[in-house]
Amino acid sequence: EAVLGIAGLRALRALGFEIDRYHMNEGHSALLVTELLKRFGTHGPGHDGVQHYDVAQVRDRCIFTTHTPVAAGHDRFSYDLVERELGTSVDMQALRRFGGHEDLNMTHLALNLSGYVNGVAKRHADTSRKMFPGHAVHAVTNGVHPSTWTAASFIHLYDRHFPDWRHDPEVLLRAHIIPDAEIRAARQDAKRALLSRVRAASGVVMNPDVPLIGFARRMTAYKRANLLFHDIERLRAINRKRPFQLVMAGKAHPHDEDGKKIIQQIHHHIRDLEGELPIAFLPNYDMELARTLISGSDVWLNTPIPPMEASGTSGMKAALNGGLNFSVLDGWWSEGCVDGETGWSIGDGTDGTTAEQDAPMLYDKLENSVLALYYDDPDRWTWMMAQAISRLGSYFNTHRMMRRYASEAYLR
Numbered sequence: 001e002a003v004l005g006i007a008g009l010r011a012l013r014a015l016g017f018e019i020d021r022y023h024m025n026e027g028h029s030a031l032l033v034t035e036l037l038k039r040f041g042t043h044g045p046g047h048d049g050v051q052h053y054d055v056a057q058v059r060d061r062c063i064f065t066t067h068t069p070v071a072a073g074h075d076r077f078s079y080d081l082v083e084r085e086l087g088t089s090v091d092m093q094a095l096r097r098f099g100g101h102e103d104l105n106m107t108h109l110a111l112n113l114s115g116y117v118n119g120v121a122k123r124h125a126d127t128s129r130k131m132f133p134g135h136a137v138h139a140v141t142n143g144v145h146p147s148t149w150t151a152a153s154f155i156h157l158y159d160r161h162f163p164d165w166r167h168d169p170e171v172l173l174r175a176h177i178i179p180d181a182e183i184r185a186a187r188q189d190a191k192r193a194l195l196s197r198v199r200a201a202s203g204v205v206m207n208p209d210v211p212l213i214g215f216a217r218r219m220t221a222y223k224r225a226n227l228l229f230h231d232i233e234r235l236r237a238i239n240r241k242r243p244f245q246l247v248m249a250g251k252a253h254p255h256d257e258d259g260k261k262i263i264q265q266i267h268h269h270i271r272d273l274e275g276e277l278p279i280a281f282l283p284n285y286d287m288e289l290a291r292t293l294i295s296g297s298d299v300w301l302n303t304p305i306p307p308m309e310a311s312g313t314s315g316m317k318a319a320l321n322g323g324l325n326f327s328v329l330d331g332w333w334s335e336g337c338v339d340g341e342t343g344w345s346i347g348d349g350t351d352g353t354t355a356e357q358d359a360p361m362l363y364d365k366l367e368n369s370v371l372a373l374y375y376d377d378p379d380r381w382t383w384m385m386a387q388a389i390s391r392l393g394s395y396f397n398t399h400r401m402m403r404r405y406a407s408e409a410y411l412r
């Protein structure tokens, strides 16, 4: 973090960059404020023996974005370690003043010296305000880069109807002008690409006419990748009545034992359901696989424990491909969900709900709303795909996000 924050700032300066604003994403680069304090400090301690700084100048130059309420996302270091690594090159007294008295909290260091602070969705900003009382936390909801996350079939579709969509994704707001048959054809194309990949990677043969539910993300406890398997008998019964198929992927952090255990459990369930419910778990989840997996899924499932999902972005990628989100009301989905129109909610988003509370709601809605609509009302399903593209794709993109950062944080 010293290399990133301190050396990073010095390297930029040596290369001749005149930086007006520094944007810290999480606390990892926060040591850069020690360099800025030096630049805006008095020369040598004043008459009281304490070094003085023009803190307003530092704050004016710094922007801080917090990305997660999870404790592991907020680094803390003992001052023994800090002193050993940084020695006399930083003012330890100032570090303690802004970064905490007991240990160096990188998030607090960044918070205390930034003139603009934000969370990555409205709900996440609310959560962060509770975590960091006294700080004005704004919200800039994340977005995804449209042409990066759109399948080839949808790229061709949008190129035909909205020639400027790559630079101006707001035009997707008019997605309702696309004929239903074209949306369906693009969807089937993206789905077939995923199915051939599933077959090659896992040997599982899936049916392009059966609804496909996708779930892929970092495997860690709060994301509850195993919630769908909470009641296996219920899952079996739903599948007998209205068959579906499931594609999953995700890696656990090497030190995350709970995350690794969830992957083991999922493999156990897959064996248990073999011959009944087709499930494939694809290895090596990365951006390349994500593009095929997310764009090929009819339904994109997300089941975190609120309010732990700061934003979530894979659901935004799904929407750009006419995928319908079916998710717990947390992160971006609290803003994007219009139940039964842009996708579906699971529960009401109450903080800290348990699997016992959420699983029955998940099953009821899966059976009676999601799968029922797929089989009974394909026209309404296509209408919902257009709603997702128009109301989610036009807004939850990087273009809108960067304009907000520019107007509210960088050029403030």
Ligand SMILES: *Cc1c(COP(=O)(O)O)cnc(C)c1O
Residues within 6 Å of the ligand: 216, 217, 218, 285, 286, 287, 290, 291, 311, 312, 313, 314, 315, 317
């Ligand atoms: C988009 C993406 C993520 C983030 O997805 P979430 O919905 O925020 O969990 C993680 N990993 C890969 C490979 C991705 O493409």
